[in-house]
Amino acid sequence: MSTYVYQRSVNYYETDQMGVVHHSNYVRFFEEARNAFWDTLGTDYVQMEKDGFFMPVLSVQVNYKKPLHYHDKFRIEVSLLAFTGVRIKVGYRVWNETQNTLACTGETSHCLTNQHMQPLRLPKYYPDLVANIQKELGDTIQNA
Amino acid sequence: MSTYVYQRSVNYYETDQMGVVHHSNYVRFFEEARNAFWDTLGTDYVQMEKDGFFMPVLSVQVNYKKPLHYHDKFRIEVSLLAFTGVRIKVGYRVWNETQNTLACTGETSHCLTNQHMQPLRLPKYYPDLVANIQKELGDTIQNA
Amino acid sequence: MSTYVYQRSVNYYETDQMGVVHHSNYVRFFEEARNAFWDTLGTDYVQMEKDGFFMPVLSVQVNYKKPLHYHDKFRIEVSLLAFTGVRIKVGYRVWNETQNTLACTGETSHCLTNQHMQPLRLPKYYPDLVANIQKELGDTIQNA
């Protein structure tokens, strides 16, 4: 299983009065990293939405370890954890590169939907993406 | 000219590490207050968008006086400043009710557009809203 | 076990181009509701921070059901799920009151820390809050 790496530094407006990144922003960081990762899997998400499809977030989990501060450089390691034919599970590890500490870990799950937010089977509509996901996961999906 | 009053208190996630409300959030506060004000003018903005119309922001100006802190109650006084037939100008005064100080003042301007962000004449599409705007401004629009 | 109820409606800036509330904002909604709930437990969080204490989020979990839209009224039911002497677990149910549907459910966990983000035992510093938490949970904490 390979890992995609996304990097940037913390913006001032992402901090709160605790003097650290507000905890909700890690959910946004995950999205940034995940979307950059989709790009590498050959997904043109802009076109996907124009075609009437969405990939909403079904669940998110974050475990906070050591907060990031303004100006800290961070690195997010994104990896595919599972794919069931409908549901995709993605994992995240956010590293503080300035202090060399683990900031947080997390998971999100997703599925393909139409504009009415009804779930669809991804292999039916995006077989090439599924092939890339399978390659990424290093095994084939049973009964897909 | 009448003034519409909008009130709530500051959320924790609206602060930054300076220990005050991040300056970008006042632009969001203006939007909240303005949308509540539109409601009182008989504008159903949700329906407006369903009908293919938008009211985007053309410009915004904020003058910061004394920052709001977490948990402070604030009051926004919204008033219509001008209407040219195309462009609507709205003014804001944000008062800290906990400390009884002026937090900031500001202005935004808006126009009606179609989905391609092309400006449209409001009186043609929303005559009732224009009548309410005129009433609010206390005078009629010349050559509208 | 009692439930605290927090209510407001969705702001325009909380939506994304999917036409629904961005998923990260529910984490902010939880914070709003939780902080209003702390107030009812006799916690003056503003004073707490002035005294050098924080209550950071250790983990968050959200399960998204049916997205909220702009202008929807929603209600968050907040309840204490557990308290170990160090860690407090809080549960959330977000209801769309406009459409009478469950928008999402979630959990957060928290602890008291000093300014260096080192965990402290809550009963030592805030015995009155702990008494209220125990009352809320309907049972006493063993070996606290």
Add this chain to the structure above:
Amino acid sequence: MSTYVYQRSVNYYETDQMGVVHHSNYVRFFEEARNAFWDTLGTDYVQMEKDGFFMPVLSVQVNYKKPLHYHDKFRIEVSLLAFTGVRIKVGYRVWNETQNTLACTGETSHCLTNQHMQPLRLPKYYPDLVANIQKELGDTIQNA
């Protein structure tokens, strides 16, 4: 007068249901670009705050031209417009690099303050920064 250039692309969570970047986010983009610009002027803002100084925003003005969309690459041209000894004025031009259009223009003004948000004369505390500002503006400050 030189111009500093800051570049990145639009994140999904920065859009709203109009399908474009929410107008409040340009104020955040300005901050990102400005802080990167401060860095090039030899300002260690992280240290500045540790030393008890702040550089809050006194005013902001944005004129919106053509909205940015999700995934668009943009470039912000930042330049110093004026410095009076107390107040610094900064200008911004945001270009959509994907569509080669001007997204918006804007200005912010700032001053140095202590932790009580009282304005201070910058030359007294940060003479090296002032020297760099003067160099950037291409002329000396009268009566500073």
